[in-house]
Amino acid sequence: MWICLFPLALAWLSTTRASEYCENVLNVCQGGDISWTKCYEDRIASCVVRRRSSSFIYRRVNWTYEEEQSPTADHRFLISSSALLTSRGAVSESEVLLVATVIQSTYFKPGPPPRSRHITVHRPSQSTVLGSSVLAVRAGNYPVSDLSQAIKLGFKHDKQVDGACVFWAESQLENGTGYWSTEGCDTNRTESEFICTCNHLSFFAVLVNPVLTVDERHAVNLSYITYIGSALSIFFVVISLIIYIRLQRRRPEKAVGLHLQLTGALLCLHLSFLLCCFWVWHLNEEEEDWVCRGLGLLLHWSLMATFTWTALEGFHLYLLLVRVFNIYVRRYLLKLSLVGWGLPTLIAVVCGISGVYGRYRPELTDANNRSSTAEICWMSSHRLPVSFVTTVAFPSLVILGNSCMLGVVVFKLSVLRASGFGAESGGGSKKMSREQWVKLWKDGATVLGLSVVLGLPWGLASTTYVSLAGIYVFTILNSLQGLFMFLWSLALSGKSRSDHSSVKDPSSQKMMTTSFNN
Incomplete structure (x- = not known):
């Protein structure tokens, strides 16, 4: 058994x-x-x-x-x-x-x-x-x-x-x-x-709390928007420079000189960005190209110069609207130029000597979280603290300060409009006339133009962590900075011609003169 x-x-x-x-x-x-x-x-x-x-x-x-x-x-x-x-x-x-x-x-x-x-x-x-x-x-x-x-x-x-x-x-x-x-x-x-x-x-x-991802279709669309927008910005920035130079020769004004410097920084920024993107495609994986390091330095310098001149635009508004009296500064534009171009140059030179520039390879993913490696001539990944201080902390402070200055502009405009509306109404009907609506629209255009000059569209970077629409809005607005600067130069050019003929809006004329032409 x-x-x-x-x-x-x-x-x-x-x-x-x-x-x-x-x-x-x-x-x-x-x-x-x-x-x-x-x-x-x-x-x-x-x-x-x-x-x-x-x-x-x-x-x-x-x-x-x-x-x-x-x-x-x-x-x-x-x-x-x-x-x-x-x-x-x-x-x-x-x-x-x-x-x-x-x-x-x-x-x-x-x-x-x-x-x-x-x-x-x-x-x-x-x-x-x-x-x-x-x-x-x-x-x-x-x-x-x-x-x-x-x-x-x-x-x-x-x-x-x-x-x-x-x-x-x-x-x-x-x-x-x-x-x-x-x-x-x-x-x-x-x-x-x-x-x-x-x-x-x-x-x-x-x-x-996942970081927002972008699938391949949207990634390609954003790439095209960035490249085409930067190319258009270069075209319009060149035209804006010509307009500002003519305005400066006709009537030398400090505000126009500041706009001229900021426009030049924007031209350098968009040119260096396109060069860095396209040049890195021709590099081999093992090749260490000194040209890429130089382009990385140029891009970093251009970005810092853009934000420095943006901060100086806000500083100029501060002197005009807050420190109204006793604001005369000898060789004012020269001193601003030393800061606007000198500070970025000093930082870029120190970083260049330290060897921080080269091919940058961030870890990236598509909508399926599949990782990829995008390259650009920038600062190498092991130098992230330098990148954070100069491209995140400093721009954030600039945007915060200029946002406050834009609030001061809105307050000043509202006070002027309120006093002008009360005088015109004579204590009677509170209904706004057509002319007053036109003035209100002009003030709105002034605020929008100032927001571009003060670099506030860069603050939309925070929306890229919220939704895909935020990424598109940020990409479109900041790649077309040159176009917005061109529209602002046209507005100033038209205003300069109208100043020689007649003044139909005393309150608006006072505000514009104080803000932009002092």
Whole structure:
């Protein structure tokens, strides 16, 4: 009898050794040479459940009905019958295997970035995964994708946060690595839960407060907008320089001299930007080009010069509108020029001697969080503190100060208009006349023009972290700075001609003279 049972016992032992306990599959796949996620998906379907657990769902379900399960109190999913039918394939069975569990996000490692020259934005870090947990859902023996009836997944949260539903996509460059992708998944957020609707099965998670991403189509559009806008700005800036030079010769004025200097800085900025973008395309990967380092210095210097002259525009308005009396400064424009051109030159020279310029390779991603490397002649990535101080902190202070000065301008205009409106109405009807509406529109145009001169469109950089529309608005407005400066020069030129004929608006004339022509 024992002899007869021995082959059965031997067969049972060999089967047990061949099978794996489901609790050990993750550790076994982590130590392999192939992708651990593919290994996990293959082996989890044939493992042996040693201990029943509510956080590990492993059961056969009827494919004719939709199935709703909750591996944990914070995770749930609803899989449709069509998805279960797709996972069954050609096998004529009434039931399919459904497996679901929650895995720590630390097992998912980002891979090296592929090469790309499109404009994209930074990849969210692993620490942004909600609850540091990933919901894995698998059904049947066949891949499930492009479903007509999407599956729904729920991720609970205990605070008001922004997030995006993503799944883990394997990298083709290196085994075991990949990226978080939003492709095929939509996100809806309630007060207590993120609801993800996806058309496939995979490893799912929610990225909390993810950095806004731009897919390839929008990246190409933004690239064209930037290049075309900068080229147009160069054209219009040259015309603006000619207009300002003629105005300066006709009536030498300090404000026109400031506009002339700012326009020259803008010309250098757009020229150097296009040169840096196009020159880096001709560099080899191993080549260290001194021209690229020089272009990086020129771009950095031009950007600092633009913001320095923008700050000086605000300083000039301060003297005119706040320090109205005793503002005479000997050789005023010369001293401003020493600051406007000297300070950027000093900083650029020091940075150049320190060797901070070269090819810059930021880590970028597209809408699927696939990493890429865009290059530009700029400051090398290991010099980020220098970049932050000179291109983030300093511009932020300039924009903040000039925003306050624009508020002073609006206040002064409102006071002048209020006094003029009261005098014209004579204490009678408060209804505004057509002429007063025209004055109001002129004041609005004045404020808009000043906002461009004071560099306030640069402040829209904060909107690029909020929405895709913010990225487009920021790109369009700042790539067309030359066009706006041209329109402002036309307005000043027209005003200069009208000053020689007649003055129809004393209050407006007083304001414009005080602000722009002193």
